[in-house]
Amino acid sequence: MxxxxxxxxxxxxxxxxxxxxxxxxxxxxxxxxxxDLVTDDYYKQELAYQNEINASKSATDMNATLEVIKSEEGLSIFFPKQFDYKEITGTVSLYRPSNKHLDVDFSISLSKTHLLIPDNSLLDGRWDIKIKWKYQGKTFLHKEKLVY
CATH class of the missing domain: 1.20.5 (Single alpha-helices involved in coiled-coils or other helix-helix interfaces)
Structure with a gap:
C-alpha cells in the first residue's frame, strides 16, 4: 500500500x-x-477585599506602620510605640505560595511591643505576610513579601 x-x-x-x-x-x-486555588475560600475573600483596602488606608492615615525584621531567633514584628500593646489583638497569616500545607496563622497576644515568631516555624523561601490587627475598635492591615 x-x-x-x-x-x-x-x-x-x-x-x-x-x-x-x-x-x-x-x-x-x-x-x-x-x-489548587490560592486559598480555599478565594471568592469569599475577594468579596471582602474593600475591607482590606480600608484597613490598609487607616494604617497609613494613622501612621500605624509595622516593622518586620528577620533575625536569628525568628521573625520579629514591631508594633507602633504610640499604641498600648496590651490593647492590640488580631492575627498574623504566613502564606507560602509554593506549598499551601506550610501556611500558618498566629493570633496576636503581646506581652511586649513586638511579636516573635520562632525560627523553627519558618522554612527558607518566599513568604507573604498579612497582619490584620485591631486597636480600640479600629482595624489595621499590613502586607509584606519576605524571602526568609
Missing amino acids: KINWGTSIVLAFVAFIAFILYFVVRMSTDDRANH
Whole structure:
C-alpha cells in the first residue's frame, strides 16, 4: 500500500493531537501537579477585599506602620510605640505560595511591643505576610513579601 503526501499530513496531525492529549490527561490526573486555588475560600475573600483596602488606608492615615525584621531567633514584628500593646489583638497569616500545607496563622497576644515568631516555624523561601490587627475598635492591615 502506497501512502501519498496528503495521507501523511493527516497522520502527522493525528499523531500530534494524540501526543498533546496524552500529556493533558497525564498532567490533570498526576498527584504531583497541584492545581489548587490560592486559598480555599478565594471568592469569599475577594468579596471582602474593600475591607482590606480600608484597613490598609487607616494604617497609613494613622501612621500605624509595622516593622518586620528577620533575625536569628525568628521573625520579629514591631508594633507602633504610640499604641498600648496590651490593647492590640488580631492575627498574623504566613502564606507560602509554593506549598499551601506550610501556611500558618498566629493570633496576636503581646506581652511586649513586638511579636516573635520562632525560627523553627519558618522554612527558607518566599513568604507573604498579612497582619490584620485591631486597636480600640479600629482595624489595621499590613502586607509584606519576605524571602526568609
